[in-house]
Amino acid sequence: xxxxxxxxVSAEVKERVRQQTLQLKNDYNITPGLAxxxxxxxxxxxxxxxNKKKACEVVGFKSEEYALPAKTTQEELLDLVKTLNTKExxxxxxxxxxxxxxxxxxxxxxxxxxxxxxxxxxxxxxGKIMLGEYDFLPCTPAGVxxxxxxxxxxxxxxxxxxxxxxxxxxxxxxxxxLHENGTVTICHSRTKNLAEVCRRADILVAAVGIxxxxxxxxxKDGAVVIDVGMDRDENGKLCGDVDFENVKDKCxxxxxxxxxxxxxxxxxxxxxxxxxxxxxxx
Ligand code: GUN
Numbered sequence: 001x002x003x004x005x006x007x008x009v010s011a012e013v014k015e016r017v018r019q020q021t022l023q024l025k026n027d028y029n030i031t032p033g034l035a036x037x038x039x040x041x042x043x044x045x046x047x048x049x050x051n052k053k054k055a056c057e058v059v060g061f062k063s064e065e066y067a068l069p070a071k072t073t074q075e076e077l078l079d080l081v082k083t084l085n086t087k088e089x090x091x092x093x094x095x096x097x098x099x100x101x102x103x104x105x106x107x108x109x110x111x112x113x114x115x116x117x118x119x120x121x122x123x124x125x126x127g128k129i130m131l132g133e134y135d136f137l138p139c140t141p142a143g144v145x146x147x148x149x150x151x152x153x154x155x156x157x158x159x160x161x162x163x164x165x166x167x168x169x170x171x172x173x174x175x176x177x178l179h180e181n182g183t184v185t186i187c188h189s190r191t192k193n194l195a196e197v198c199r200r201a202d203i204l205v206a207a208v209g210i211x212x213x214x215x216x217x218x219x220k221d222g223a224v225v226i227d228v229g230m231d232r233d234e235n236g237k238l239c240g241d242v243d244f245e246n247v248k249d250k251c252x253x254x255x256x257x258x259x260x261x262x263x264x265x266x267x268x269x270x271x272x273x274x275x276x277x278x279x280x281x282x
Contacts (some may be wrong), residue, residue: 001248002151004226004255007019009150010143010263014059017270021060024277032277033062034092034118034269035084039077040070040100044230049096055266061273070100077103085113091277092118097168115280118272121168129172132179135279136272141173143264144205144226145180151253153224155180159200162212163187163227163241164207169228173205194218206241207252214242216250225254228261 024030038049051063056063066080077095093116099105109117113157114124120136126277127136137145146154160182164170174186182217187197198204198218204225206214211231219225229241240257255261 001251002253003248004147004151004253004260006143006147006255006260006263009147010267012150013146013264013267014038014055014270017267017274018059018271020274024274025060028281030144030277030281031060031062031089032092032273033085033087033090034094034273035064035066035090037068037077037080037084037093037095039067039096039101040071042098045096045098051266052094052269055270056273059270059274061270063197064090072073072100072103072121074103074107081108081111085111085116090116092116092269092273094119117275119254120272126167126172129175132178135275137176137268138168138172139265139268139272140169140207140228140261141176142271143261144173144228145176146268147226147255147261147264148203148224153203153253155182155203158182158202158253159185159202160203160205161185161187161198162207163194163198163206164209164228164275166207168221173207173228177203190202210241211239212241212243214247216243216246219247219250221250222252223250225251226261227255227257229257230262231257 036049036052038045053063084090093112095108109121112120117125120138125136160177162170162173165186165188174184178184195218199220201223204223207228211233227240227242231239233239239278
């Protein structure tokens with residue numbers, strides 16, 4: 001069994017982005033800029049936003065944080081997004097989800113200029129991903145693919161099972177695995193015989209948001225297990241969707257939480273922001 005080191009792979013990706021950023025600065029005096037919008041005071045969102053800002057510093061981007069109070073109105077948030085759409089020194093706009101309940105996240109995502117949509121959540125970018133003709137890849141699924149590549153784990157012809165069908169992870173994850181010629185099954189809360197379906201997987205991706213949901217009897221011997229979860233166990237400790245201690249010995253590869261997929265999400269965001277900057281200055 002080998003543990004996939006997301007921190008290490010992420011650091012390698014960020015180093016490549018840093019080098020290219022330096023070159024952009026030297027050749028054209030351009031610095032990529034990312035605007036991060038956070039509404040309210042969700043502690044998990046605060047941690048993610050801080051990590052994204054930190055990554056910007058590491059790779060040499062400019063980052064701007066817009067921290068809005070929980071009572072922000074839809075109109076105020078849309079106004080901010082529209083302003084950021086027109087700001088020339090901002091190449092990427094990220095509105096941290098989830099938003100407070102009174103806000104309509106779909107409308108906010110659709111208000112972002114698709115060229116600055118570094119999360120790849122806008123319908124235009126989602127459509128391009130479906131067609132395989134994208135500018136930006138969704139951060140978490142692309143981070144997973146980068147890990148598989150980094151450890152030379154082939155996808156072609158493999159049984160790939162994704163647990164979870166969210167727009168952010170499950171659905172695009174299935175699509176990226178399909179693009180690399182995996183045989184993809186997406187499972188969800190209504191799936192019958194879930195354990196049996198999961199046991200078919202050569203590559204099992206857990207993105208359900210339930211702590212330690214994937215048990216040893218759901219995993220085939222020698223499977224690659226990718227844990228997208230960021231959950232809290234019964235003691236409030238950070239854990240994933242996979243019961244790591246009981247599953248790990250069955251796997252050929254497994255990602256830990258923390259230190260697995262999480263850092264990869266952020267390094268893909270850096271790649272997307274650099275790409276946005278290059279496309280906007282073309
Ligand atoms: N909330 C959880 N994951 C993400 C993400 O990748 N992007 C944004 N904007 N919000 C999130």
